[in-house]
Amino acid sequence: MAKLWGGRFEQSTDEFAEGFQSSIGFDSRMYREDIMGSIAHAKMLGAQRIIPIEDAEQIVEGLKSILEDIDAGRVEFSVHDEDIHMNVERLLTERIGDTGKKLHTGRSRNDQVATDFRLYMKRMADETIGKLTQLCGTLVDIAEENTDTIMTAYTHLQKAQPTTLGHYMMAYFEMFYRDIQRFVDCKKRTDVLPLGAGALCATTYPIDREMAARELGMSGITRNSLDAVSDRDFAIEYLSASSVCMMHLSRLCEEIILFSTNEYGTLRLSDAYSTGSSIMPQKKNPDMAELIRGKTGRVYGDLMTLLTVMKGLPLAYNKDMQEDKECTFDAADTLKACLEVMNGMLKTAEWNKERLRAGAGLGFTNATDAADYFVKNGMAFRDAHAVVGHLVLYCEQHGKAIDELSLDEIRQFAPDAREDIYEAISLETCVNMRSVPGGPAPDMVREHIRQAKMLLGDL
Numbered sequence: 309m310a311k312l313w314g315g316r317f318e319q320s321t322d323e324f325a326e327g328f329q330s331s332i333g334f335d336s337r338m339y340r341e342d343i344m345g346s347i348a349h350a351k352m353l354g355a356q357r358i359i360p361i362e363d364a365e366q367i368v369e370g371l372k373s374i375l376e377d378i379d380a381g382r383v384e385f386s387v388h389d390e391d392i393h394m395n396v397e398r399l400l401t402e403r404i405g406d407t408g409k410k411l412h413t414g415r416s417r418n419d420q421v422a423t424d425f426r427l428y429m430k431r432m433a434d435e436t437i438g439k440l441t442q443l444c445g446t447l448v449d450i451a452e453e454n455t456d457t458i459m460t461a462y463t464h465l466q467k468a469q470p471t472t473l474g475h476y477m478m479a480y481f482e483m484f485y486r487d488i489q490r491f492v493d494c495k496k497r498t499d500v501l502p503l504g505a506g507a508l509c510a511t512t513y514p515i516d517r518e519m520a521a522r523e524l525g526m527s528g529i530t531r532n533s534l535d536a537v538s539d540r541d542f543a544i545e546y547l548s549a550s551s552v553c554m555m556h557l558s559r560l561c562e563e564i565i566l567f568s569t570n571e572y573g574t575l576r577l578s579d580a581y582s583t584g585s586s587i588m589p590q591k592k593n594p595d596m597a598e599l600i601r602g603k604t605g606r607v608y609g610d611l612m613t614l615l616t617v618m619k620g621l622p623l624a625y626n627k628d629m630q631e632d633k634e635c636t637f638d639a640a641d642t643l644k645a646c647l648e649v650m651n652g653m654l655k656t657a658e659w660n661k662e663r664l665r666a667g668a669g670l671g672f673t674n675a676t677d678a679a680d681y682f683v684k685n686g687m688a689f690r691d692a693h694a695v696v697g698h699l700v701l702y703c704e705q706h707g708k709a710i711d712e713l714s715l716d717e718i719r720q721f722a723p724d725a726r727e728d729i730y731e732a733i734s735l736e737t738c739v740n741m742r743s744v745p746g747g748p749a750p751d752m753v754r755e756h757i758r759q760a761k762m763l764l765g766d767l
């Protein structure tokens with residue numbers, strides 16, 4: 309079978325080299341985008357009388373029937389035709405005869421592949437945003453049930469101050485909501501049409517690029533043909549947004565893994581999201597969370613792959629750029645799967661409220677509030693800090709929490725302490741008094757949840 313570009317060749321491609329340079333193995337997943345792009349192009353060629361209208365119609369019908377057959381799994385692609393673009397074109401000509409050969413008028417695979425890839429990544433961005441929105445919804449649900457569930461907040465992984473599970477969940481909501489915004493933003497720059505750029509210097513045919521863009525539901529057209537066929541920033545942006553999002557997932561995973569240890573014991577993963585050990589009968593491992601944490605490295609690698617592929621390329625298209633797809637598709641598949649698993653894992657996990665509360669009572673998480681108590685009674689903060697430091701040391705030596713000391717014991721360090729100190733340093737007070745915007749006080753978190761629901765509703 310002759311190559312679609314075979315005219316000037318005397319020898320056929322080496323068999324191994326043919327497989328080596330073919331991309332059908334991974335770009336066939338863009339078949340829908342390729343066919344939609346070709347349909348838009350054919351309609352435009354017809355409307356502009358670049359080819360007869362009847363030919364355009366015949367091409368469109370042929371392409372639609374190919375789409376149906378691929379959807380139904382009735383088509384086998386061939387390595388001989390290199391990529392999805394030439395596979396579809398070959399099928400078209402086999403189906404409708406010589407008219408099929410007119411489809412590629414005024415077009416190159418260079419603007420074709422850029423178009424297909426953009427359309428595909430636009431879909432990926434939408435799907436990713438959808439999964440992120442679900443995850444954000446789950447975080448908000450858990451937060452809403454737990455605006456009063458007191459837990460420890462850490463710095464340096466050392467107990468720091470009390471907060472609530474609601475406040476903690478909403479911290480992750482913020483991260484994932486920013487991720488959504490990053491994908492929304494990246495989608496805007498992805499959503500422009502390169503078709504019409506031709507191989508690199510556009511075309512002499514009187515094409516109507518705006519019409520093709522409208523047909524494809526794209527928001528505009530690229531402004532420079534050399535850039536249009538060379539630009540893969542949109543994929544790099546998707547990969548960087550994915551990397552940031554995986555970093556957030558990975559941090560949450562790390563905490564899920566910690567919290568579900570026997571030592572913390574504050575989170576119990578559902579059996580549906582845990583696995584056992586082949587030798588240790590008692591084991592229930594947080595494999596899903598570990599795997600998401602591990603896959604974060606893989607997605608970072610995907611970003612590095614494409615950045616490195618692109619870094620020394622002269623304008624315009626170079627075959628190096630065929631290496632843009634596997635890493636980008638891998639990142640999209642990985643991220644979407646991780647978001648799905650994280651959502652299910654969180655929805656089904658059980659938080660041990662008693663243990664969360666008990667843990668917050670240990671490790672002097674109310675020490676800042678004790679210092680603030682003395683400040684409110686007229687002491688300078690630095691002096692109050694020192695007084696409470698001495699109190700904590702005394703507590704450690706006597707195996708007690710600050711609020712377990714008698715007033716006499718406290719007065720050894722701070723003579724003006726009164727009975728109301730116990731109320732002032734209770735965990736509830738510590739949380740409730742932090743009622744500044746962004747703080748853990750239940751009213752503040754409820755307000756945050758209200759805003760979050762509106763933000764999600766607006767997506």
Ligand code: ARG
Nearest residue numbers: 331391417418421627629630
């Ligand atoms: N399979 C190619 C890719 O993915 C399509 C573009 C090929 N263009 C070319 N002039 N060889 O990049």
